[in-house]
Amino acid sequence: MAAILIHAAIPLTIILVYALVAIWGERKIAGFIQDRLGPMRVGGWHGWAQSIADLLKLIQKEDIIPTNASRFLFKFAPFMMFAASYAAFAVIPFSSAYIGSMINIGVFYLLAVTSILTLSVIMAGWASNNKWSLLGGMRSAAQMVSYEVPTIATVLTVVLVAGSLNLMTVTEMQAGNDTLGFLPNWLIFQNPFLIVAFIIFFISILAESHRVPFDLPESESELVGGYQTEYSGMRWAMFMLAEYADMLLLSLLGATLFFGGWNSPFGDFMGGPAWGFFWFMLKGLLLVFVMMWIRWTLPRYRVDQLMHICWNILIPLSFINLVLTALWEVIF
């Protein structure tokens, strides 16, 4: 029982601390990119306590439920969304000494559980009884279902090379530093097709986690927040939290699959469980940073463009890539 609680508490702590930092960081990054300063007042140094202040504000907000909304679904959707991304953290190997659950179908479990996200977004959109929410929910369903295909195909590519669905095993086999004599044994350096796989994977996770340029389900300017339109206070905060958790989850998955997980880039130097956690979070947060960087650079795609990119480009490409990787594995 105690073990379960600890295993539940560790990812939760990581998610919550990360969300506080990431929301503040996103605003800072937005500020710096736009030659502003971002939040500066709360807490002294560069407004580091801004997210805490925001949280306090959100707690005090009224919890509004529209009269015509479907009450139970409306109330339940944000928690389900967070539960989905939180549950997926169980199979992420945070360091060589810690993984929530050592199941040998980790990747499969992760992809299956994150599919619930789609369901909760539709649930929120439908239950709100609001056209913007419904449109957002529908877009989200279309988008996530479509982009799950290239994500899965690229993850399969990695699984093909690594030969395991257990993320811990995938990470362990990336230890060492002898690709081309000096590069770490990370999968992205293993063969050229995995670089392509990573690019496709990265584009797909941008879409999966509703980040710009694929943030159609919640586009503020056209759908006034999409499925979040009717939400306020803590329920809305749960959506935000889930979204940021999802971002971290997919970035960490990317770091595990392509960048060696908790392996240090310098071989044994700075190895060990604690450093492992550091490296792992560093890689994950770097990917998160790139996502934010892209967010403040690119405009949003149209729905048809989004679908075009997915079905006409990414899916064929990812499958061709899968086959070519398989051939490469056979030949070398």
Place this chain on the structure above:
Amino acid sequence: MLNAVKQSWLTFKSIFTGMGVTIRHFFGPSVTLRYPEERMELPKGARARLFVNIDDCIGCNLCARACPVNCIDIETVAATKDVDLGKTSTGNPKRFWLTRFDIDMAKCMYCDLCVHPCPTNCIYMVPEYEYSEYDRSNLVYHFSNLEPEMVAEVKEKAEQEAEQKKREREEMMRKKAEEKAKKELEEKKKADEEATKNEKENGGE
């Protein structure tokens, strides 16, 4: 196929160009001015708020007349003979009590037209822009430094003097009129005398 490759190349090129621009701005300096703690230095000659150096004002009303929106309201009272208001720092003698000198900054459009006609350069813009108010009437600035009692006293004195002057003038007018009447009378007499004289002379012939 070739076209597709070219298209993707262009896409990625433009994306990375854009990301290059944003990352340069990310590390570049920010332009934010953290206002209450930092302030921008106003340019020379900035028009922010009018100020009147009331000690130098001669009450000539030129500024009020120049103002296109009539937001300067001046009331002057002529100084009585027994007081000397002194001179301005530019050497012009002051002849009026300024019983009222109000500028309504809510109406002012910062055109600076009132500044230039002033003969003593005592109305000018100062670089003070933080003067928002909750009530518009607080934006009327009173520059006159006379106390209300002083104003009343001055007005009374001026009235008295004016009264006296009027009386004096009337007196003078009366005197003049009297003198005129006298003169006319004398002239008439003279004429009469002359006439009788002539008649006499004529009659003597």
